[in-house]
Amino acid sequence: MTSIGAAARRATPRTIPSWLILALACAGQFMVILDASIVNVALPAIRAELGFTPTGLAWVVNGYLLAFAGFMLLGGRAADLFGPRRTLVAGLLLFSAASLAAGLATAAEVLVAARVAQGAGAAMMTPATLAVINTYFTEPGARARAFGAWSSAGGVGGMIGAVAGGAITTGLSWRWVFLINVPVGALLIAVALAALVTVQSARREPLDLTGAVTATAGLAALVYGVMQSAEHAWSSGRVLVPVLAGLLLLAVFVVVEARFAGRPMLPLRLLRIRGVAVGNGMLLLFGGITIAMWYFTSLFLQNVLGFSALLAGLGQTPAAVTFMLVARASAALLPRAGARAPVLGGGALFVAGFGWLSLAQAGGGYLTGVLGPTLLVAAGIGLTFPTLMAAATAEAPEGAAGVVGGLANTTSQVGSSIGLAVLATAAGAAGSPEALADGYGLVFLIAAGLGLALAAGGFLLPRRA
Structure with missing residues (x-):
């Protein structure tokens, strides 16, 4: 039990309803995931008003994701050193201020800078919300249920993003896609200040600046290079240089943490914990599976079946609801079922669902070709x-709850970025609906293989989580 956890345990029965703390953690994660997806439908309107080039427009999305992945490990360490309350409030303040700047932006450069700042704020919020759960929910059953609710909140954010983005952009303006975060952020800041306990680490350790710089720069460079592969060949300098630089910086980070850091940002002894090591390795694979499900299924609906962006979002809603329901049930059963059975079951659902989805063709139907298999895959995501x-x-x-949570989310995010780059290459360039269907079919077959690998890795997990 951390000093923060001990204080929380003393305070919670007297003054802090557990449902309020869980709602705060879930709402923070909801905002983070919502802002990763809600802007997509608004991109055409943003381009028309601010004069983005096609290449520049992508950075409205990529700027957020790059900062989110790059700063998450640092955000997790901040939660350990300064406490979940301070870190969450600081993240919410930065996120809300950046949202205000984005909503008022009159130049493309200002909007991209605001999105980067939003991503940095989100990178503080996500590990802080996980640290809140680990700190305030110590009983295994309660913690498992809290994880399920937290996971479902992310699913709700992703599901609502596409639909809400279209509705807000059409009914109001693209600016309200960002401005809506300001009053919501203010409310969450007030709740966090009222509900959470302020306890700083009893050891008052200094921040490992060398580790922070090398980890953040390395992750950012790696993700940036992978993102560049969407427009340039993997052999091009625009991809290879940042990827190699990122890997080199991460190697330096490992050496610094192992040999030179007096108080390492990421103590490497944590990677000797079986759950941490195996869980993060599997989250790397899982990132590719989620990209195949949500991103490429949306593209299939739009580019092959001819759905609008709004209809594609609605078409994915049954799968998102399935994910949320299964995630809640899976988390509730986790203390009794253990970790291996849900992962094995999820892997089987991935193989079946993606295998079925790979058979969908142009001219096929939504109900038989897409809905059925995506429900299977979504159930697998909810289990795993x-x-x-x-x-x-x-x-x-x-x-170490914050840095471990930051590591888990970083791994998943990096897995999603690499998965997107690799699967986009497999999908191929634009063409006829028939050609695109073949490319997406290959993507779904690769995702089925990732599901099989995930199931095999399940045997390495601890029996209990």
């Missing part, structure tokens, strides 16, 4: 995501 997050974070030692 809360399980992997619990396995990767549940054994975090005293004072």
